[in-house]
Amino acid sequence: MKCYNCGSDLSESNFCNACGADVGLYKRIIYLSNRYYNEGLEKAQVRDLSGAKECLRLSLKCNKFNTEARNLLGLVCFEMGDAVDGLSEWVLSTSYQPKKNIAADFLDSIQNNQAKWDTVRQTIAKYNKALEYCRQDSRDMAIIQLKSLLKLNPNMVKGHQLLALLYIDSEEWDKAERSLARAKRIDTNNTTTLLYERAVEEAINHRDETDPEAAKHRKKKTSKDVIEYTSGNETIIQPINNTEHSVAATTALNIAIGLVIGLAIMWYLVLPARVKSAQSNANDSVVEVSTQLTEKNAKIDELQKRVDALEQDNSELISKMEGLTGSDSAVGAAETLMKAAAGYIQNPDDLSGVAQEVIDIDPEFVEGEDTSEAFKTLYALLRESACRRASEEYLEKGLASLKADDYPAAIEQLSKSFELDNNNAEALYNLGHAYRRADEMGRAEQTYSQVITMFPDTEYADGAKEYVNGADAVEGATADEGQAQ
């Protein structure tokens, strides 16, 4: 504590040690100011804000330089929704004590927060507008404005009180009661609130007496909605369902937010990794399948080539087999030869039959490289013995037929004779005669020419030349036929 006269520190004495001024009264005033401050602080701590406000104002009346009291008064005013009063106190406080003053921090926190500053402005504007509506008797509009401002600033005690007054005026007692309860939660011992509350209670009691049904309904609702209990001098009204609802809603909201965050993490972090992994696996599978497919295709191609080669071999073998087993084949020729040999052994006189079978054998098979020596030998033996003899037989028959002027038979038999033995010049020569006599001159000349060609140095060739060279020789040749025969 400083001396009001010289500014020196004061001792416990009632006189200043520096200047000797009487500071007894001054000290009492300062003590009184501090006492009011302590009382105001106690009341503020139990939310008796109106009482605290009164005490703090008294404290400042005693000592306007009591910074703690002024700062607390500003805080109480601000808490009750009187923002301008609170700001005024803090501004004054900082002007009296510019340094080490928490009021400067309070002011900074509000002035630097544009949203809070705007809220303060809007609250004041709405309150003033609501008051104006009330004075213009537009009470519904006033109620709307007040509800709106209380959403912005739920601690504005005079807003709750004005709203309660409007409800009281319209005899909406329950609503008035709720508004007053809210006002009381902010400022527990406000005279106006208590006055209105008593009026509302009286009105409700009166109503309950006249309308018991409404009273029952109200009790039921009250018991459901709030818990009321007394703590010291305070009556505390705590909503039940709202709390439960708010807790449940908060829990549900938290769960929903958690789910959303989880899904977002899944969507942006986990899912792309999974998709990438799945794509990688799919690509690996595709590569593996492609490799397998290529290998299988190569195998198929190889097998197809083998099948083609085998089919080709098969067809070659079939054709070979057909060549071996067919009637015109080597086997067929061998079989025919063996058949002819068997016929010759069993019936040596049937020369014509044996010879015919030997003739039927294709000479190509006989002369082929694959033909065995045994086959060739047997063929040569049969040809030599059976065919030559058969040729002689046919020659004899042919000459007999020629003699008997049976030229067609002679032609057939002589042809056969030459066929069985190609060295039988006589048979060919007489065949030429047979044609000539049968007036087949062309064939006759052809046959004579064949005789000349095949047997040039024989008498048959000479005779044939005569028939070929002139028509006159024909007659002469007729005489020679006897010799030839």
Add this chain to the structure above:
Amino acid sequence: MIDFEEELKKFHPSLEVDEFEDALRDNDITDLTDIMLEILHQDNPAQ
């Protein structure tokens, strides 16, 4: 019973934020120490 009109008169418009300088000006900042000093000064003008 509460008289609405009378009660309404107790409610005053709130000062706008821009007007709080006026509030400061209107604030009576004389305290007991000021009065005491004034009395002492009147009793003993030499101080």
